[in-house]
Every structure is written in structure tokens, then in C-alpha cells.
Amino acid sequence: AVTGPVLGIETSCDETGVALLRWQPEAPGEGLLAHTLYSQIKLHADYGGVVPELASRDHVRKLLPLVRETLAEAGLTPQDLGGVAYTAGPGLAGALLVGASAARAMAWALGVPAIGVHHMEGHLLAPLLEADPPEPPFVALLVSGGHSMLVEVAGIGHYRILGDTLDDAAGEAFDKTAKLMGLPYPGGPALAALAGQGQPGRFRFSRPMTDRPGLDFSFSGLKTQVLLAWQGSDQSEQTRADIALAFEEAIVDTLVIKCRRALEATGAARLVIAGGVGANRRLRAELAAAGDKDGFRTYFPRLQFCTDNGAMIALAGAIRLAHGQHQDATVQVFPRWDL
């Protein structure tokens, strides 16, 4: 079994994340020794979205300096490492290969095991990095730029997908809607900030797929509703904020309704929220309020561990390595990979 700290590497999209974590089952968060993040947002902003080739090249530039910085922050040397974990998918193939190659090379040179981690398992386990972590069984709402899923977690590694998106993911819906109202990339956080200045009640959009049973999502129709409202309006700053608010209300309401359903269906008493959209303040507040009312407890990662980061990959990898799992020394990534 692995004894030393595990180095975690995340390069699936436009953030280079690195962390060091020593696995301790009782309080995983206390085992986090250091973490660093470099965001490529500025690099891609001019293009209105992530440019895969630029992302790969920037990971190449930033990854090793970040590894050095993280080791220094923890007061460790490479020789102290017990293993290396990296995101093996899903994500951009070239970007994933940068992390996978670096991780494999380091592990091989140091003679320690390496393990490829599923990015969404990383997100799903991120709430365990906080004090008073949730015990399985629980239901997880995974809402990021690429995924909107409800997952029943019977234990670490035991996942059942309860619901998935049929089209756009929640974060994708935020980003696309922001773009069509002229907000700069990345639109999700900008749209959410704008919603804070909106007047309630001026616009109302539908809560997709809540009028029939089931736990799947569909968010692409909301985009069209927003487009029509925006094009038919005076397109003033206030109107943009009012539409942003109505859009955010529609997404958050829909997510809350489906979470309640999932908890009812499974009988779980704990709800874990993870992924970039988990950083949304309205979503956090409404889910916490629903929990107070219905008697379930909500668990959120801190904001910086909602979006992509190395700590969640170090954690997911450290758990698997502690259970004796690792893989042969081949560099292999899975751009599309089911949880």
C-alpha cells in the first residue's frame, strides 16, 4: 500500500491543477498538504471558448513549474512521494495527454505507482475535503461545464447514475446563454453575477422536464427562450440582468426539484453538490433551504474545489491507491468515459 503523499494532476480542460495529499480516512481534508492552480481563462477569452491546441501547449508550459511550487509549499521533495494520480478522462485528448505523460514519467522515475482518475469521480469526492465530510450512502448532484448528473453513491467506487442531461449540461447552458446576451467567456460566473442585479418577476422561463416523472435534465430549450426574450427586448443593461435572473431561477429551480426527487427515490438523507455550477450562490442557498425543509443535509466543497482543481484528483487517486489499485505504465487517456 502507498504510504507517502500522493501527487494529484488535473489537466482535462483549461485549468492546470496540482495538489499533494496524504490519505487519512477519518479526515481526508486534513491530509491535503498543498494545492496550486493555474487558470488559462485569459488565453482562451479572445476566442470565446477553449481552444484545445492552445490548452495542451499551456499545460506543457505550466505543469512542471506548478509541481515544483506545490512540493515547495508542502516542504517535500519528489522522493517523498508515495504515488501519482492524474485525470485520465473525460476531457480534451491533448490536454489529458500532457497530465498523463508527466504523471507516468514521474511515477516511473521515482518507482512509485500511478493511477488514472475519472474527472467526475474527482468532482464527486471533492466534498470529502471539507471538515465533517459526508458518509455514504448519499446522492450527488454533479453539475459542471460538461455534465449534469444525479448519482447514487453507495460507497466510494459504487456509483449508480440516476439521471443525466439529454442535451446541454447545466454549466454549458450558463455559458451559452451568457454568450448569446453578449457576455464575455467564461459566461457562467458572469451571468450569475449579473443575475444578482436583476429584478425578480419581469421574466419567467420554464422548468424543463419537471412536469413528468424522471431524473433526467434538458437545458438546451432554455437557451432558445432566453434568445427570444433578449431579441424582443430593449437590450438594456437592466433587462440583461433581469433575464439573467429569470434564467438562473429556472435552472436552479429545476435542479432543486430533481434533487428532492432523487432523495425521495433513494431514501438518502445526504446530498452532495459538486462541479463548477456548485459554485452558484443561488443553487447553494436554495438546496440548503430545501434540505432544512425536507430533512436532508447538504454538503458543498469550498468554492475553489467546485471548479476544476488538483486536490480532488489527488484525493480520488489516493483513495484508490490506498486500496491497492494502480495501473501498468502505459500512457492512455479516455476523452469520452462514462462514470
Ligand code: KG4
Ligand atoms: O467543473 P468545472 O470547472 O469544469 C468542468 O469540468 O466542466 O465547471 C465549469 C462550469 C462552467 O460551465 C462555468 O460556467 C460553470 O461551471 N460555473 C458557474 C459558476 N461558476 C462556474 N455556473 C453558474 N454559476 C457560477 N457561479
Ligand code: ZN
Ligand atoms: Zn470539471
